[in-house]
Amino acid sequence: MSKHHISTTINGEPVEFLCDTAQTLLDVLRDELGLTGSKEGCGSGDCGACSVLVEGRLVCACLVLAAEVDRCAVETIEGVAQGNALHPLQQVFLNEAALQCGICTPGIIVAAKALLEKNPDPDEEEIRFWLAGNLCRCTGYDKIVRAVQQAALVMRSA
Amino acid sequence: MVEVDADTCQALIERMDERFPGFADAIATGVAVAIDGQIYPDPLQQDLRPDSEVCFLPALEGG
Amino acid sequence: MGRYPAGSPGWRDKVTGQANYGADFSLPGMITGRVLRSPHAHARIVSIDTTEAGKLAGVRAVVTAADFPDLPSEVVAGGESPVNYRYISCNAIARDKVLYEGHAVAAVAAISAGVAEQALKLIRVEYEVLPHVIDVRDAMRDDAPLLHDNLYTEGVDPKPTKPSNIAKRTEFLLGDPAAGFAESEIILERSYTTQPVHQGYIEPHACVASVAADGMTTVWSSSQGQFMVREFCAKLLKIADSDIRVLPAEIGGGFGGKTTVYLEPLAIALSRKSGRPVKMVMSREEVFKASGPTSGGVLQVKLGARRDGTLVAAECELAYQAGAFPGSPAIPGCMTAFACYDIPNARTVGYDVVSNRPKCAAYRAPGAPMAAFAVESALDELALELGMDPVELRLKNAAKEGTRALYGPKMPVIGFVETLEAARAHAHYNTPLKANQGRGIASGFWFNIGGQSSAAVHINEDGTAEVVTGNPDIGGSRASMAIMAAEVLGIDYAKVKPLIGDTASVGYCFLTGGSRVTFATGKAVVEAANDVVQQLRARAAKIWKCEVDEVIWKDGVAHPAQGQTDTRTQLSLAEIAASAARTGGPISGKASLNVGGAGPGFGTHLCDVEVDPETGRVTVLRYTVIQDVGRAIHPGYVEGQMQGGAAQGIGWALNEEYVYDDQGRLQNSGFLDYRMPVASDLPMIDAVLVEVPNPAHPFGVRGVGEVPIVPPLAAVANAVARASGVRVNDLPISPPRLLAALMK
Numbered sequence: 001m002s003k004h005h006i007s008t009t010i011n012g013e014p015v016e017f018l019c020d021t022a023q024t025l026l027d028v029l030r031d032e033l034g035l036t037g038s039k040e041g042c043g044s045g046d047c048g049a050c051s052v053l054v055e056g057r058l059v060c061a062c063l064v065l066a067a068e069v070d071r072c073a074v075e076t077i078e079g080v081a082q083g084n085a086l087h088p089l090q091q092v093f094l095n096e097a098a099l100q101c102g103i104c105t106p107g108i109i110v111a112a113k114a115l116l117e118k119n120p121d122p123d124e125e126e127i128r129f130w131l132a133g134n135l136c137r138c139t140g141y142d143k144i145v146r147a148v149q150q151a152a153l154v155m156r157s158a
Numbered sequence: 159m160v161e162v163d164a165d166t167c168q169a170l171i172e173r174m175d176e177r178f179p180g181f182a183d184a185i186a187t188g189v190a191v192a193i194d195g196q197i198y199p200d201p202l203q204q205d206l207r208p209d210s211e212v213c214f215l216p217a218l219e220g221g
Numbered sequence: 222m223g224r225y226p227a228g229s230p231g232w233r234d235k236v237t238g239q240a241n242y243g244a245d246f247s248l249p250g251m252i253t254g255r256v257l258r259s260p261h262a263h264a265r266i267v268s269i270d271t272t273e274a275g276k277l278a279g280v281r282a283v284v285t286a287a288d289f290p291d292l293p294s295e296v297v298a299g300g301e302s303p304v305n306y307r308y309i310s311c312n313a314i315a316r317d318k319v320l321y322e323g324h325a326v327a328a329v330a331a332i333s334a335g336v337a338e339q340a341l342k343l344i345r346v347e348y349e350v351l352p353h354v355i356d357v358r359d360a361m362r363d364d365a366p367l368l369h370d371n372l373y374t375e376g377v378d379p380k381p382t383k384p385s386n387i388a389k390r391t392e393f394l395l396g397d398p399a400a401g402f403a404e405s406e407i408i409l410e411r412s413y414t415t416q417p418v419h420q421g422y423i424e425p426h427a428c429v430a431s432v433a434a435d436g437m438t439t440v441w442s443s444s445q446g447q448f449m450v451r452e453f454c455a456k457l458l459k460i461a462d463s464d465i466r467v468l469p470a471e472i473g474g475g476f477g478g479k480t481t482v483y484l485e486p487l488a489i490a491l492s493r494k495s496g497r498p499v500k501m502v503m504s505r506e507e508v509f510k511a512s513g514p515t516s517g518g519v520l521q522v523k524l525g526a527r528r529d530g531t532l533v534a535a536e537c538e539l540a541y542q543a544g545a546f547p548g549s550p551a552i553p554g555c556m557t558a559f560a561c562y563d564i565p566n567a568r569t570v571g572y573d574v575v576s577n578r579p580k581c582a583a584y585r586a587p588g589a590p591m592a593a594f595a596v597e598s599a600l601d602e603l604a605l606e607l608g609m610d611p612v613e614l615r616l617k618n619a620a621k622e623g624t625r626a627l628y629g630p631k632m633p634v635i636g637f638v639e640t641l642e643a644a645r646a647h648a649h650y651n652t653p654l655k656a657n658q659g660r661g662i663a664s665g666f667w668f669n670i671g672g673q674s675s676a677a678v679h680i681n682e683d684g685t686a687e688v689v690t691g692n693p694d695i696g697g698s699r700a701s702m703a704i705m706a707a708e709v710l711g712i713d714y715a716k717v718k719p720l721i722g723d724t725a726s727v728g729y730c731f732l733t734g735g736s737r738v739t740f741a742t743g744k745a746v747v748e749a750a751n752d753v754v755q756q757l758r759a760r761a762a763k764i765w766k767c768e769v770d771e772v773i774w775k776d777g778v779a780h781p782a783q784g785q786t787d788t789r790t791q792l793s794l795a796e797i798a799a800s801a802a803r804t805g806g807p808i809s810g811k812a813s814l815n816v817g818g819a820g821p822g823f824g825t826h827l828c829d830v831e832v833d834p835e836t837g838r839v840t841v842l843r844y845t846v847i848q849d850v851g852r853a854i855h856p857g858y859v860e861g862q863m864q865g866g867a868a869q870g871i872g873w874a875l876n877e878e879y880v881y882d883d884q885g886r887l888q889n890s891g892f893l894d895y896r897m898p899v900a901s902d903l904p905m906i907d908a909v910l911v912e913v914p915n916p917a918h919p920f921g922v923r924g925v926g927e928v929p930i931v932p933p934l935a936a937v938a939n940a941v942a943r944a945s946g947v948r949v950n951d952l953p954i955s956p957p958r959l960l961a962a963l964m965k
Contacts, residue, residue: 046892047505094236102236134899
């Protein structure tokens with residue numbers, strides 16, 4: 001079976017790639033495009049380590065077939081910082097020790113960024129339920145939630 | 159509890175082996191030593207004070 | 222010291238997605254490895270035929286146990302503690318028998334994952350299925366199916382003549398428990414069970430191995446110790462240590478589960494055979510089925526006390542599942558069970574029992590959480606019976622400096638009492654509770670370890686510095702290395718860069734684990750930095766043409782000693798560095814130590830829950846972690862360890878367990894049904910740092926990473942008991958279990 005020719009925009013840049021029918025978006029990002037920031041923690045959409053935005057919608061890249069993103073805009077962790085300038089979420093996560101091993105961090109930052117774009121002033125419960133699809137085993141979530149609240153404050157004051 | 163005359167842990171092990179043959183072999187691997195409450199992973203390297211209290215215990219690990 | 226530097230080198234890459242974990246490496250010509258795993262919990266391997274698989278287009282190599290040396294079964298002093306390399310080898314790839322569903326039987330390397338998976342299907346394995354046993358009580362019975370016909374129980378007298386699944390019996394004894402119980406005014410005796418749980422790291426095991434034509438092997442691996450990976454692979458494949466170089470990737474969680482090797486030996490063998498670099502990554506299902514979840518266990522606890530709450534006697538008997546090969550943490554379970562308390566008569570007996578499950582690996586304070594669950598639950602019941610406040614009961618019996626521990630030595634300087642007093646004084650303790658709500662308290666202990674560590678400190682020409690150590694950084698320890706080096710050198714933290722070296726670049730470092738890195742590797746860093754300071758003083762002395770003792774080093778600057786009246790001025794580190802070539806050459810310090818004197822850690826946790834009597838659902842409302850942390854070099858990361866450990870313990874108490882069918886096959890090998898806490902399950906976790914410095918470390922450091930997982934199991938269980946009026950002594954207290962108990 002021949003491969004699919006896919007044209008997409010990733011983090012604002014036009015990207016074309018070939019993929020098999022069975023390849024997921026996560027497979028292609030990591031193995032074909034060298035974008036290894038999105039992580040595979042489970043392959044079944046339960047851990048959120050592969051969180052990306054497709055057409056502005058927060059999804060698990062392991063549950064999206066690569067072929068599905070033809071003519072779509074995809075945003076990954078690699079597009080969150082603007083060149084060398086970190087996004088407030090990224091800076092606050094560093095300042096507030098909201099990461100330890102860091103494997104869940106790309107997925108959480110992508111998910112949190114999507115939340116703050118939808119709701120610039122979420123309360124603790126909203127943050128926790130929004131991030132319920134992003135597993136973290138190191139932090140117990142406390143510093144992550146506080147970092148999202150702090151980043152939201154920084155972004156609202158900007 | 160046993161009283162032994164020794165100023166290094168190595169000497170203590172040798173004296174204990176004289177008194178209780180097989181002792182040195184029994185603690186050759188997997189054993190740490192506590193001297194006056196501080197635990198050391200390498201018994202043979204430790205010095206002792208005249209009134210030190212020495213305990214041998216299983217080597218500790220962690221996760 | 223104690224301030225929050227914003228991020229640290231390498232850390233920034235974690236928030237941008239640029240940090241390289243084990244699965245993120247690629248090499249030119251790299252091919253992909255996959256593992257064929259046993260579908261049976263227990264079976265003899267009658268034959269393996271890999272011919273067809275080897276012929277499939279795109280397959281470059283196939284290996285089985287035949288490609289690995291047949292190692293003798295013997296206990297060897299490996300690194301820190303005894304290791305039986307045959308067990309590790311037979312666990313990495315099965316020899317003669319498969320001992321659990323998921324046990325590796327063969328491995329294939331091919332030009333793509335798809336081809337490799339196809340090849341696996343072409344490997345023909347003939348199994349003779351055998352009866353299996355999983356539950357530890359069943360495994361201990363005389364008529365249980367035996368996993369190893371050459372395993373005889375150690376630690377029993379007379380030596381047994383029949384093989385058994387009981388690998389070892391260990392006993393610790395202090396005083397005379399029988400006499401102690403005889404004089405007790407109240408005796409409490411209870412039984413408890415816990416289920417096997419997984420460390421739950423989000424990053425599956427991953428590595429890339431490359432064997433060059435000259436035999437030099439290079440491995441990139443996310444593990445808790447590149448030196449351990451080197452050592453284990455060297456032994457399993459009979460390679461010289463100097464012929465294998467292991468580079469540590471960033472690691473996505475370990476908690477003890479990555480203190481051994483699974484894929485690395487297979488990847489090396491495949492690379493050797495194929496002549497290509499081989500990448501291997503476990504799927505989540507493989508992680509659950511074939512890495513090292515910790516033991517489930519059965520425990521009996523007996524406490525004897527006077528009416529005033531003084532503990533007079535205590536006994537605990539426990540049996541832990543080791544999985545397929547001996548090595549459960551039964552011994553540390555026995556050693557830690559009563560360590561928080563001053564009990565004059567105590568005995569613990571532990572059984573290490575094999576059963577048809579994956580070989581267990583360490584999980585954060587191995588053996589201690591289960592033992593603490595039993596003891597702290599029993600103490601809670603004792604407090605209720607005596608009408609005593611549970612904190613007061615613990616204070617009355619608390620271990621202090623000089624208390625004789627059951628495992629032998631007297632306690633050194635410790636801060637347990639301080640954690641209890643902090644609990645009593647905390648606002649959480651006095652927060653009012655509503656209907657169906659309850660408060661649980663529990664304490665816990667872990668030794669923390671020292672061990673072998675090396676460090677090097679290099680001064681650059683411009684006065685900046687590198688600190689190189691060999692411990693993978695899972696929790697922020699690299700920042701603490703830089704902070705400590707900067708403190709000794711007397712320069713700004715921003716001028717010191719911490720690096721984690723590979724096995725060829727820095728002296729031997731024992732694993733990242735045992736809560737040892739900030740303590741032991743930190744000590745090596747301090748010594749290496751002190752070595753540099755001595756050299757800096759010597760250089761200043763040369764420049765000033767005086768004796769070294771006339772030079773004082775303070776705040777990053779060489780000063781003439783007091784009393785000197787001539788025209789010498791100060792020399793900064795940067796100035797000395799700039800002229801180093803003219804005063805003797807490059808300035809570098811190093812240290813290699815085997816560190817003792819690790820300070821034990823104690824914690825006390827407060828947990829409030831609400832129970833829904835209709836569904837059995839438990840909601841954690843409030844959680845406070847109080848811990849003696851010695852001295853917090855980086856308070857933010859210390860709090861993180863406390864909160865993370867508590868969260869794991871909460872999951873262990875409420876939801877996590879391995880569920881098997883009647884064929885011994887795992888039913889919940891994914892995150893949906895192996896239910897770990899998510900963000901919406903937990904409240905904010907208040908972390909209270911009590912600092913009683915450890916006198917055996919230059920900065921007072923105590924290990925902090927493991928203690929926090931020890932108290933939560935009982936803290937949650939005690940809270941549920943007080944909220945619902947019903948005590949569940951079998952973990953996890955999942956809704957079906959609690960509901961059944963409530964209905965009774």
